[in-house]
Amino acid sequence: MQRVAVITGASSGLGAELARALAGRGWRCVLLARREDRLRELADAIEADYEVCDVADREQVDAVAARVLDRHPRIGILVNNAGIPAGRADFLTVEPDVLERVFAVNFFAGVWVTRALMPGLEAAAPAHLVNMVSVAGTMAVGPYSASKHAQIAFSRTLASQLRPRGIRVLTVKPGYVETEGFPQRSRMGPLGRRFVVDPPFVAERVVKAIERGRGELTVPRWYWFGSAAQALAPGLLSRFVGGNLGR
Ligand SMILES: NC(=O)c1ccc[n+]([C@@H]2O[C@H](COP(=O)([O-])OP(=O)(O)OC[C@H]3O[C@@H](n4cnc5c(N)ncnc54)[C@H](OP(=O)(O)O)[C@@H]3O)[C@@H](O)[C@H]2O)c1
Secondary structure (H helix, E strand, C coil), X not given: CCCEEEEECCCCXXXXXXXXXXXXXXXXXXXXXXXXXXXXXXHHHXXXXXXXXXXXXXXXXHHXXXXXXXXXXXXXXXXXXXXXXXXXXXXXXXXHHHHHHHHHHHHHHHHHHHHHHHHHHHXXXXXXXXXXXXXXXXCCCCHHHHHHHHHHHHHHHHHHHHHHHCEEEEEEEECXXXXXXXXXXXXXXXXXXXXXXXXXXXXXXXXXXXXXXXXXXXXXXXXXXXXXXXXXCCCHHHHHHHHHHCC
């Protein structure tokens, strides 16, 4: 029987690329996002199924999860990838609706989707839960990074909780990646652009990390120095890169 992977935020960027990479390795993908035209196009191309779903809406998540579990009682991989930037927002001036939306999509959605699909992961164990966080989640640089901090805490907490149940949790922390929602290159000067990678680079490394059963992945690897610098000297790195990572 074909192994099943569910990927949220699969209509573009990292989610779409990850779906292509997993389909290329024989996984049957279930694609979740809001833009149906995009989902249909990708599903046709990689022989996947899809569900239109606003993952920040708990009722929609529960209804979609019930349909997915009906078709696929065993889910070998769940990737919580859907996410949005916060613009150049800071905590003192950001519109409350924007702040709530950023947390709803970047943090709460992963919690709701994981809870709703947990029976499928347990039925498929050994299985994998992948949370697409960000290196920004290891730094204190504004609302976006705060939402990703929360997602890291969720991911690492579940890593120890789910291991005895045969579910490995992978926390992925990408650096700058050029995507629709995060058009990094256009925001940077010539030097900064050299630090931006493309989705296939990240997707390939994520798939390898899943196959190796790893718990944490920083990609590209050298971004790890930024996280370490923040941990050792809180505030220093925030002052240095705050404007960019806080998107
Ligand atoms: N690009 C970067 O530099 C970077 C770096 C580190 C981490 N990340 C993280 O990587 C993940 C993917 O981002 P990306 O760069 O690939 O951006 P992207 O191309 O804009 O993709 C975001 C995806 O999330 C989906 N999405 C957004 N809100 C949603 C909602 N309420 N319900 C369902 N789906 C929703 C979008 O689909 P619809 O609009 O069709 O719903 C889209 O498929 C995010 O979690 C992001 O925080 C990105």
